[in-house]
Amino acid sequence: MAATFTDITKLVHEPIDPVALAAYVRANGDGAIVIFDGFVRDHSKSRRTLYLEYEAYEPMALAKIEEIAAHLHEKFPIHRLAVVHRLGRLEIGETSVYIAVSAAHRAAAFDACRYAIDTLKRTVPIWKKEYFEDGSVWADGELPPVPSATSALKPAS
């Protein structure tokens, strides 16, 4: 249940610097870092991709990323965490999401890193539009889980 105030959780509109983020999460008390680097593929379902555009519901997306970070600290014995997602236009090969997790032992770092990207892709309100030579499409996505109607009813005001 480490404090999360040392984590980096960000949405950025410029290129992500992986070297700085990996250095940030690294501390001498750790022994392992696991990194996930997601970047723009040059194709999608056999069509050649020209570039991508990501948009987000920024304040909610950032809050959801911070929730993921807090949850990771509760769930896994990890040290520091960096979760950064880029928005706007991205060219082929550019990093869209970068997650780095440090821990004393590798199992926690692997588990936490994977949990982070899996949860991000399922619950953070970010959308990807793929641009091809003959047009563009919104990428297929996942529908986030929503609290059930009954439990989320607000008390009458």
Added chain:
Amino acid sequence: MAATFTDITKLVHEPIDPVALAAYVRANGDGAIVIFDGFVRDHSKSRRTLYLEYEAYEPMALAKIEEIAAHLHEKFPIHRLAVVHRLGRLEIGETSVYIAVSAAHRAAAFDACRYAIDTLKRTVPIWKKEYFEDGSVWADGELPPVPSATSALKPAS
């Protein structure tokens, strides 16, 4: 069952360059890289570590790392792989092992990276000696699995 001739599998006696290795495994047809960076902790079982020394049965260790790489390509749909282990004296915070795996999809990259480090730690003949203020010890390790006596008997020459 991709060819493995593009993999990097190395034992080195100088610092590992993570930026170059991450760049090497990255290709525009991929979408994900998972990296494991193992480095020297400043403590071991509550004792303050001064530095480490790694030694290896080098030709066998390299052959075992190459076996792991080949096995990863058989087992997971991954693209490129870098597995580098450093030997000799390492200071606190320095990387001892670096594994980077690229793939079209993240699940394969995570599975392969984790399988690589787990298998390396169990089967590759490398040994770590920990130096403390009041002495040194060979680290506890794992006994590699050995083919059973019966099946491995050589035919009479």
Added chain:
Amino acid sequence: MPPVSQSIRVKVLFFGRLKEIAARSQDSIDLAAESNIESLFAYYASRHPELQQYRSSLVASCNREFAPWNTVLHAGDEVAFLPPVSGG
């Protein structure tokens, strides 16, 4: 049941293809008190019929938390209609 006595103003956000269909990224609208997210969506679907086909593949949020469709709205709420997410 008390009579509906006043209207409430809420902020509405559209993302992804919904933004393109609604031809706007945000709106501000006055609703009858006790309106819920479902009735708010129905209003926009009546103006942009193409929206209706996405109803089953959307989620909504209220004040930046995912919210069920029957969530009753209050003045000042920020509602967003969110297509399946595809970050990462």
Added chain:
Amino acid sequence: MPPVSQSIRVKVLFFGRLKEIAARSQDSIDLAAESNIESLFAYYASRHPELQQYRSSLVASCNREFAPWNTVLHAGDEVAFLPPVSGG
């Protein structure tokens, strides 16, 4: 059974604490034909009794492959005694 007619020369490597106990990292030794890895280890344990206590926590390799203790040796083989590995 044919008589043992000749000796064989093998190369032997020691690693980790075994290297310290045997006070050498490698050796070259002539063995009776049909010797196996177990008997080779017994020879070194007779000269360095401390080795014996590690017998149950060692593995051996022959020609850079892990090998069972009853592996029969041949001229030119490279045998290594390997403590539990701790790379990574």
